Amino acid sequence: MKFKIWMLGLGMCLAAGSAFASKDEVVVKAQDKEDFTAQTAAVHKLMESGGRYEFVTAEERTAIDSHFSDMQAAFDKYDTTDKMDKDTKIRLVNDQEAINAILTKRDGNKVICERAAPTGSLLPKSTCRTYGEIERSRRDSQKFMQDTATHAVQNRSGG
Numbered sequence: 001m002k003f004k005i006w007m008l009g010l011g012m013c014l015a016a017g018s019a020f021a022s023k024d025e026v027v028v029k030a031q032d033k034e035d036f037t038a039q040t041a042a043v044h045k046l047m048e049s050g051g052r053y054e055f056v057t058a059e060e061r062t063a064i065d066s067h068f069s070d071m072q073a074a075f076d077k078y079d080t081t082d083k084m085d086k087d088t089k090i091r092l093v094n095d096q097e098a099i100n101a102i103l104t105k106r107d108g109n110k111v112i113c114e115r116a117a118p119t120g121s122l123l124p125k126s127t128c129r130t131y132g133e134i135e136r137s138r139r140d141s142q143k144f145m146q147d148t149a150t151h152a153v154q155n156r157s158g159g
Contacts, residue, residue, distance in 0.1 A: 028099045030092075033075040040068050043103070055106045055135045064102055067095040108132030 028043065030036035046052045047061065056064070074092050078084045081092065104110070113128040 028096045028103075030071065030075070030081075030096070032080040036071060036075050040072075043099070052108050052132075053103055053106050055108060055131065056102060057106075060102045060106065064099050067099050071095050106131070108135070 028039050030039055043053070043064070047054060047056050047064075071092055074084060074088050078088065081089060084092065108131055110131040111128055112131055112134060113126055115124050115126045117124045
């Protein structure tokens with residue numbers, strides 16, 4: 001009984017979350033082996049450079065692939081979630097949730113707003129940027145600092 005209530009609650013949460021999701025959002029929630037294969041390919045494509053989830057770290061990619069492997073084993077044994085036993089369904093849902101948590105955290109389209117007073121002003125101002133814009137700016141700044149340091153070393157050594 002508790003399992004049914006838990007699954008119903010999870011389904012309601014997922015349905016509510018998908019109502020606010022953008023139309024191209026990939027949420028891993030496979031019902032059968034065919035869905036799973038398509039979703040795995042879509043997630044891997046979106047984790048490539050320039051994709052929505054390009055900011056997933058190497059460690060997170062390893063974790064995602066591990067969860068996908070667990071899910072693949074479940075779908076190899078049972079073709080659909082309807083045929084799975086209770087424990088397998090729970091592992092499948094846990095794997096899906098872990099993957100979705102990582103993807104949500106690293107979603108390049110996620111909008112992040114900050115409220116702060118600009119330099120020279122006491123009045124706070126809201127600034128909103130996507131996670132992707134923030135990460136690209138951070139990467140560009142790091143690259144600039146590395147290039148500047150490399151250039152300075154070359155100038156000192158006469159290169």
